[in-house]
Amino acid sequence: MAKTTHIAVISIPAFSHQVSIVEFCKRLVHLHHHFHVTCIFPTIGAPLPATLTLLESLPSNINYTFLPPVNKQDLPQDVPSAVQIQLAVSLSMPSFQHALEFLLSTTSLEALIADPFANEALEIAKEFNILSYIYFPPSAMTLSVFLHLPALHQQISCEYRDHKEAIKIPGCVPVQGRDLSEHFQDRSSLDYKLILERCKRLSLAHGFLVNSFSKIEEDSERALQVHSRVNNSSNNSRVYLIGPIIHTGSSNEPKGSECLRWLESQKANSVLYVSFGSGGTLSQQQLNELAFGLELSGEKFLWAVRAPSDSADGAYVVASSDDPLQFLPNGFLERTKGRGFVVPSWAPQTQILGHVSTGGFLTHCGWNSALESIVLGVPMVTWPLFAEQRLNAVLLAEGLKVALRPKFNENGIAEREEIAKVVKGLMVGEEGEMIRGRIEKLRDAAAEALEEDGSSTRALYQFGTQMESFVGHS
Known part of the structure; x- marks a missing residue:
């Protein structure tokens, strides 16, 4: 022994x-x-x-x-x-x-x-x-x-x-x-x-x-x-x-059950999951543009929304205790009811990415999230915020070609029209289909590696x- x-x-x-x-x-x-x-x-x-x-x-x-x-x-x-x-x-x-x-x-x-x-x-x-x-x-x-x-x-x-x-x-x-x-x-x-x-x-x-x-x-x-x-x-x-080393989380997360039930009623590959990881935050202006962009796209979405902050890693050490839903544009929840599902602060990410209804992932490009998306075969929209996330976005969008990257204006803001265009491109566009084919091959390669x-x-x-x-x- x-x-x-x-x-x-x-x-x-x-x-x-x-x-x-x-x-x-x-x-x-x-x-x-x-x-x-x-x-x-x-x-x-x-x-x-x-x-x-x-x-x-x-x-x-x-x-x-x-x-x-x-x-x-x-x-x-x-x-x-x-x-x-x-x-x-x-x-x-x-x-x-x-x-x-x-x-x-x-x-x-x-x-x-x-x-x-x-x-x-x-x-x-x-x-x-x-x-x-x-x-x-x-x-x-x-x-x-x-x-x-x-x-x-x-x-x-x-x-x-x-x-x-x-x-x-x-x-x-x-x-x-x-x-x-x-x-x-x-x-x-x-x-x-x-x-x-x-x-x-x-x-x-x-x-x-x-x-x-x-x-x-x-x-x-x-x-x-x-x-x-x-x-x-x-x-x-x-x-x-x-x-790839990823954390699958608990299979019985009570806070996630409502959004998972909502996913059950959606068509395969029809929902864009939106999340900025365990610490990423948007400014109020960018939060508004993202909300309007998702609305303008006409696509279905599940968004783990966090209270805004002027610091991109505002929730990395200490998260805000504010209710994030109060920071969304007036009437947004009513106008997107049925087409969108908004979860305050946290969602069971690997369960969502692994769900048959999830067809895309708008991500901050933290490497944990990127690997989860690859392991589960979900195409991405890259939205890097801090740390090495821009490097990851380059690798995912330009190297592996499994993601689309929106353009940001001179003030560092992704505007609603650009967001809507990229979301539609990923979810229903021809380029999105090609990305899906590539990431499904990487999903299989990830399984083989392990x-x-x-x-x-x-x-x-x-x-x-x-x-x-x-x-x-x-």
């Missing part, structure tokens, strides 16, 4: 990252039965209720601990949520070090797996002489961009959004500077300083576990393998595409065996 292999995993205080890393841990211990994982969570204030629900169903060989909370009032209030999260993680590093010391003294801890936004932990792992890896929740293309940021920083002197030519990164779709990650867009900002430090620190990792699969990112995977061998300080550094002999299952198995062989020779 194989001896137990202990692994520590650290995430960040953002549910989209936590859910991805927990689902990864479940898959890891399912494939490697003798692995035991301890998940370590920095927190801002109390743990997120959704996180506590997520942790209720862990198998016996995964346990977890919350680090002492960082007080939100101790963080700068005038910075984006992403910066607050990164600063909170940095403040939690002494507590993390104590947690790692405890695990080292009580178990045969052999490796650490860190979220890329908690990669100070790689330096601590190096001090303790244990193997360290990055679990990368976004795409392989995004990882490639992150790994190349230090070089881009030297090569391009202006703001990336002002750079005239497309930026070419090995293995990736050419990207306009304005479509690079939100964190890159202001070189004088604390956000940029933090992300540049984190990108430089990635070279400390012994390998990267990426939530993607070979069929959709073959070129990026190949380029990453080359980059990793040439540039990483850790010998034998490898890149493993081990996705089969017993699929590319992602093989990659995750190789990660476990190679990690143990490194431990054996260290």
